[in-house]
Amino acid sequence: MGRETKIPEVFGRLVVEKRRTRLADLKEFPRYVLEYLINQFCPGDDFEAELGRVRRKLAENYASPADAPRILHELKQKRSLDLIARVEVRLETSEDKYWAQLAALNERHVHVDEGLVNKYPRLMGGMWGIAELTYDEAQVWKGKITPLLLSDFTPFQHGRIDISEFLEKRSQFTRDEWLALLVNTIGLNPEVLSFRQQLLTILRLVPMAERMVHLIELGPRETGKSYGYKNLSYYSYMLSGGRATPAALFVHGGTGKPGLVAQFDTLVFDEIANTEFKDPTATVSIFKDYMEYGNFSLGRFQVKGEASIVFIGNLDVLGNQPHEKYDHLFEPLPEELVDTALFERIHGFLPGWEMPKLTDKSFAEGYGFTLDYFAELLHLLRGSLLPTDPSTRYVLRNAKGRDVEAIHKVVRGLMKLLHPDGRATDEELAEYVAFAVEARQRVKDQLSVLAPGEYPKYTMEFEIAGKRTLVEPPERARRRSLRIPSEPQVGVVVGLAVGGDGAGSLQVIEVVAQKGNGALHRLGSMGKSMKESVKAAYEYVSHRRKSLQIVSELKGGYDLSVLALQGAIAKEGPSAGLAFAVGIVSALTHRKVRNDVAMTGEITLHGNILGIGGVAPKIAAARDAGARVVILPKENEREVRELPADVCRGVQLVFVEKAEEALKEVLV
Template sequence: MNQRFKEIFSGKIVNKKLTFNTGMDEFPRYVLEYLIDNYCQEETFKEDFALVKKRLRENFVHGAEAERIRSHIRENREHTLIASMEARLLETEDKYWASIGAINESFVNIPDQIVKQYPMLLAGGMWGTISLVYDESEVHNKKIRPFKVEEFTPFQISMIDIHEFIEKRKQFSSQEWLDILINSFGLNPDKLSKREKLLFISRAIPLVEANHNLIELGPRETGKTYLYRNISYYTHVLSGGKATPASLFINNNNGQVGLVGTREAIVFDEIANTDFTDPKAMVSIMQGYMQDAKFSRGKKEILAFGSIVMVGNLDVQNGQPHESYYHLFQPLPEFLQVEALIDRLHYYLPGWEMPKITPQSSSQDYGFISDYFCEIMHELRRVELMEPIKNRFELLDSSDFGIGLTTRDYRAIHKNLSGLVRLMAPHGEITDEELEDLLLIAIEGRQRVRDQLHLMAPGEYAPIVISARIKSTGKVVTPTLMENSRKRTTLLAMTPQVGEVIGLAVAGEQGVILQFEMQASKGHGRILPLGSIQRVMRESIEAAAQYIRTHATEVGLSADWGENFDIAVLATMMGIPKEGPSAGITIVTGIVSALTERPVRNDVALTGEITIMGKVLPVGGIQPKLMAAIDAGLSLVILPEANRSDVEQLPDYIQNKIEIAFVSSIQEVLEKALVS
């Protein structure tokens, strides 16, 4: 296949093996590959590349040398350097100016014809060889602007033919093409499974699909931003730093459109560390843009096509997201954990399934020159392939609840699939079997978003199972998400135990299981709270003890029990502070169990506030608490009667998953929770 690939795409491919470990990490990969392809022969690679390195070293300016080079240009009147250059139009002067960071100069004279010949200079800049002259007679607005660009030779392919590329794609099988893409992205396909390959090329969907919203959370060292930094100069990677509405969308002071209007993808690297100067305003603008590809300036709406990519770190346990995460958006800053924003994400890429990058991961074979393929992906954004393909399948909700898919679900899956088809089958020819493979990946990316939304807001986002039916065969395909088998470890008693009782609480917006242990020992009626129990919960313990003191005979105790016993109350997971009044009935049940030696049912959870008169009062957080009980595999939840209306407002799929008993008094609680 290699020989065929070299013949068919002659002049557009490079041996990727030669481009690694060059010792030239300060240059983008597309710069190195351009130079290697144009100036190095494989047979004499070492000698040729030594000359390339020599030229780069001689003409590349390190930051500390900027002033020395400026002086050198002045004294010698000219100099050639290798650097990145940007251009901008200053309309108040009706003139283009170039910026060359390597010499700390933002007012470099540049001829109009160079800007017109290379328009990417206006959209983030280009790397190349810059011939500069020094002419102190260049005066603008009474200021001497002596630096001037004489010539510019970019390190990129100047002409591509997308139709030729599409036609030549037909000469390869889908498996061959997948390996070509992986090699082109700099990885060794022999080290990856087919699924890993498909997930890896999914990272490129935002580069070929306009306004695609993707998130990837996973462990470190898996190359989450490698593709965006090295393969495409149409992207902008924000690493940490500040992100403002002005820089991303529009500067209201001067009307300048931000990155979403000038770049094809904006990548938030280390999203948890990005400094959003005005989080609420940013989320509001992002929600609108991620939905409609529009943002406003005054009364004017502006359309843009930049994709949004968020990447960040996530802790992993046994190859799956750590059990400490209730939902898989928890690594995001809290202000981004907004359901309305997350619902606009098209694809959640499971970074925990991506292998770590090692020296053996690097491509050892031929792939497209990064610069060439960058331009191809740029052109593929304009290629429409989905209309005939959409007619070959239908999407459906195959869950037992029959809730159905939303418009956003349909849109997300179609955009995911559109991007995958552009990458894998730009010629539009795809078999049913190949369509199934891509559909499974496209659906999975959206299913993962919906699964997490259900955990975050189960009342608003019902559980769905997204499937696709291939019309020609009637076959229904449904992705399997491996992380759905992930369970949070809650070690519950296997049998009813004396003094062990399960409570329910809310941490943040999620329901959690609270496990209490009560133990009676010889003493004088003291209550000993243990396990980081805070003030309000301590008051619940005191209320429980006071009720038992005054109603001892009603719960099966002698009236003088307090003269003979102390009670220790332990809330397990001692390092985590416990707070709130809703554990009242749980604590009463545990204390009575410890004193009477009657076991507590091990499949029951309780939540409810108590009074010293034995009344059971309503509590909040009913929905997340019930979800926590369901997730833990419990059979029964005991709730205050006053919370009945809260339960009745919940969707049937929650009410039908677990038995719920409503109580008004402690006597009712004990009857249902204690083993007879």
């Protein structure tokens, strides 16, 4: 029996041919709504005619804000209507009363019986379904006519799942057959994806199948990052850009109403670069507590949630790797989220750049679970335990602190999705552990770029059945190969730096000056001490403006933009101060900087050049990049003279105590 024949044979009406649900004229509806209706009204005898019934039902019963006046008029005339809509119920404690709201009708005060809320508790977070509304102008609440009543509700969701029956059905499929079924369920075509890409697609589902799993995925546009989450489950909530407030996310400071993390299984931030966080310092602080412990305090309220957090965003690529313009792979996130303690709480970083662009062939053709059934299945798996803990079958090596819990969580999620009975071979389990370790390793690699002192670079391994495997993310091969400029330029200076691995690297500084009001813009995800170094250089140049032959008042007449470009290393530390000062003077005097000179040194407000660390790898990096002259602090001269001759061979070393000495050497 072929897979496409076996699937409907085993699961019956729990599956649907996904090509039948891909209807361009109905894409405004959530997919689980559409699949529920198709499954109910299109048994397959005459699909086109049956689909016509679905279209008519949507045309007659779907409620949208544009139709609200007409529907309310019709409801008043007929006294009762069935509507396809999203209904959300809230409890007004000050009134000791439940109210239903239908956003499609712009109505917030719809009477609802408490028994209906007890029958469908998910109404408190919002559910799609068929709402039976009645109109009775005799209904008065606190002196106001409130004529609308939600008299009944039929949710678009599957009923109770028999886990034993589900496991028996799952046992009839091989792992690869089951993997393809899940990919089809999401709406993607497994035939055009490699095994690794299929596994990456399933990894996106782990936060829905395991409590408190926090992931990030960055990749090119149109690769299906949000497609796997959008409309897949009514237990998930997606924020697409816009403004996010602590009240909406966590708890309302006035009413104590729990936010989204307490209402849903998964909270997805789509277009994370375009998301604006109100009071970002407080929001990030709450995020860190919540992502670590699942509970948090805001004012006098304490709230506990179990929602997984997923960040999705766009990232440019070069070839099949993240673009070399990024110093670290968290760079596309909003600046207020760039916090190492927050990133440490992310369990896995998905390489979205490995997924292909969506084309007509990317979408599912074969059978997949109906999404109302699949949403309930994910929710059920989330609260269930595997027969045996998979972590007892493997040993992690060189995993530190939060690494262990992160890897265990992701492996459990993958096992629940692919082997809910726990029966994976050692080879299969090794594939999942390798994927989980890689996802976590990617997080730690970026932390080591952002803060090498706090997060030194290391590589994790795991062992299964005596076989030891070292895991390195493929993008580790990505290196930014900065070279010295091809010719002297205004405002372009070659600096030097040392990465977390101790290797030297070029650090190209670019400065642009334009008429303005004295603003100083520091670009390139600089760390705190580097920002202070830019400020020190700026104040030095402002103070010595006349002796440096700068004709205009700096703070009153110019805006400066200072950019630090660096190859795969953290942009941190004070040793670029001299280069910043040279770039600022060059930009303000329009004098070019020699392109064959590299420099390093910390600067003070009076232009003194202080010693730096990592002098040997910096000289080597300058030599290897083709620099002819290296300017160094006088304080480092003795140390340099004791270096092996090979380190300095081929370059002229110039030692300086004052910034003016360096300016005379490099300005054309």
